[in-house]
Amino acid sequence: DTGVSQNPRHKITKRGQNVTFRCDPISEHNRLYWYRQTLGQGPEFLTYFQNEAQLEKSRLLSDRFSAERPKGSFSTLEIQRTEQGDSAMYLCASSSRTERTEAFFGQGTRLTVV
């Protein structure tokens, strides 16, 4: 088990471009989460999946954001028409089905929109 893996680690993009991030969770975990962390703040919940079903989305997740988890394995987070305010660290985490158990985090993808 290699833990939660995120790619890329860093992404610099021009405003208005689309970007996509990938997360590979711990293999036996059926819950997968996306969080966003801006400078000097704690991570904020964006969305989560149980298997392939996206069960909750935060109001932080504007319509420019979309997340998928086909076949309940890896997940992708796409941001369309990026804005400078999207610059942040995007963290993926996974956990088992056990209620309110700990989540294991990936290294994150740092997005810079210029």
Add this chain to the structure above:
Amino acid sequence: AQSVTQLGSHVSVSEGALVLLRCNYSSSVPPYLFWYVQYPNQGLQLLLKYTTGATLVKGINGFEAEFKKSETSFHLTKPSAHMSDAAEYFCAVAGTASKLTFGTGTRLQVTL
């Protein structure tokens, strides 16, 4: 609903001194509480967790935390700081489906 307040965005201690990072929480259900550590440009690593049972929980790297229901607190301590402890520390409370609500973090600086 859940919320977490971390008092002190920056804490500085001398190497070998006691580390105390404060966390207060609010939870509509019996709280499950966590401390995570984050090194620069890295993800979050779990230090310790409280679910039920013993209120004093021990974690990795010599850290421990005590759950005090009457004070709604879950402060993190370490008897003797090491230079390698310098990092950002986040307290979090778990809601339904293990979604975490984090505090704003405390940056720990360790000086010689």
